[in-house]
Amino acid sequence: MTELKVLISRDRIATRVGEMARQITADSRGEPVIFVGVLKGAAIFLSDLLRSVQLDATFDFIGVASYGDRTVADQEPRRVWDSTGEVRLTKDVDQSLRGKNVFLVEDILDTGLTLTFLKRLLLGHQPKSFRVAVLLDKPSRHKLAVEADYVGFTIPDKFVVGYGLDYAERYRNLPDICVLPEVGLG
Ligand code: IMP
Secondary structure, three states, X not given: OOOOEEEEOHHHHHHHHHHHHHHHHHHHOXXXXXXXXXXXXXHHHHHHHHHHOOOOEEEEEXXXXXXXXXXXXXXXXXXXXXXXXXXXXXXXXXXXXXXXEEEEEEEEEOOOHHHHHXXXXXXXXXXXXXXXXXXXXXXXXXXXXXXXXXXXXXXXOOOEEEOOEOEOOEOOOXXXXXXXXXXXXO
């Protein structure tokens, strides 16, 4: 059984998500918002954030994959983590975002390739406003100059799982965010 070390406890996550929700509520000034969650990693973060904002809020999901993704558990870990950088859409939003206040909700900002791809795509809908909320940010891994408007936690260059984040589809159901030691590079 893989040894998992807790990096961010469920209590800290709940506190921080509450703070982010209060900030988003204040910044939105009573306007309706739509949260667009990136499948599958952001699903749990989105559901907690959504229930904490005090706004007229709806949500949708968008799906992306990387052409370099490996999802087989016995692949060499670094190859699972590091994609080729080519992002493709696997599920589009179900509705028009034109004229809406859009919050893109992502689990983790790593190289920034996914966010860059999605930002360009969603801005093409001509939303009224567009903001990005990420639970985790690994600034040392950024390859592109892209930033989120709301960041839950800044973390070191480690591979993390739990609270929606996976390793080969496993561990998404862990309530804490944990480090998988053999995948971390630090
Ligand atoms: P980026 O395009 O390199 O910024 O990567 C974003 C995506 O890579 C995230 O949505 C995750 O699916 C995945 N990812 C990056 N780092 C981790 C990690 O530490 N754990 C789990 N997934 C990660």
